Amino acid sequence: MISSLPTWLSQAPEPPAPGFKAPSGEDFNIPPMFEGVPVLEYVDKPVIQLIFSVVLILAFFAIATRSAQLLPGRTQWLAEKFHVMVRDSIARDNIGPKFRKYVPYLVALFAFLVVNNLFGIIPLIQFPTLSHPGMAYALAILTWLIYNIVGIRKQGFGGYVQLMVWPPGVPGWVRIILTPIEFLSNFILRPVTLAFRLFGNMFAGHLLLLVFIFGAEYMLLIADSITLKVLSPFAAIMAIVFTGFEAFVQLIQAYIFTILTASYIGASLADEH
Secondary structure (H helix, E strand, O other): OHHHOOHHHHOOOOOOOOOOOOOOHHHHOOOOOOOOOOOHHHOOHHHHHHHHHHHHHHHHHHHHHHOOOOOOOHHHHHHHHHHHHHHHHHHHHHHOOOOHHHHHHHHHHHHHHHHHHHOOOOOOOOOOHHHOHHHHHHHHHHHHHHHHHHHHHHHOHHHHHHHHHOOOOOOHHHHHHHHHHHHHHHHHHHHHHHHHHHHHHHHHHHHHHHHHHHHHHHHHHHOOOHHHHHHHHHHHHHHHHHHHHHHHHHHHHHHHHHHHHHHHHHHHHOOOO
């Protein structure tokens, strides 16, 4: 009978502690917030973040310019410095003499990218909106439409296509090789690489942060090993270090996306490519 068995045989062994589950792409699959509700069933956390970022940016510039003074306060000074930085170091340097009409879009684009990227390290949000490829590609397509429309309006359709795929001053036999390369580069690969660079950096950076954050949690609270518990503070410190590094990458990627957009517009407006 079971009651007569020794204690060490009658008691079932305790299940081992669950192993560490490494973060993966599944951690980026956020379920809808209003599942089953028509139209709203497509609204999830990244969509809410996009709306929230627009509200934040509009509110910031509205407050900064509501009562502009000759001697600016902190908010007005910050908004002016942001505007001047985009105008001088991005628009003017990359577009040329006709840069002013594109400054508002570039300012809005840069602010939008900065806010949505930094959502990845802001407590209670902690998710970079543009780590979803669809949103990065939507921005890249918008850039593609703008620089192509600008080029066609400036050069005419035929002249613009010739400018982008038929390099001037090149021997005819070389053009046979360069023309398909230029076509792929200017009309197809530009938006793909523009979006992939942004999405890839946001995705990889957030995944790396999750590794250290979840790793520190597992080592301290779940793992049975004393060694892992002792080492858990080091994983937490690395999470903090990489949070600072990720903030730097997020700002740099916003700058790169904006400056490439300006350079594409400038190339479309140029007389020679």
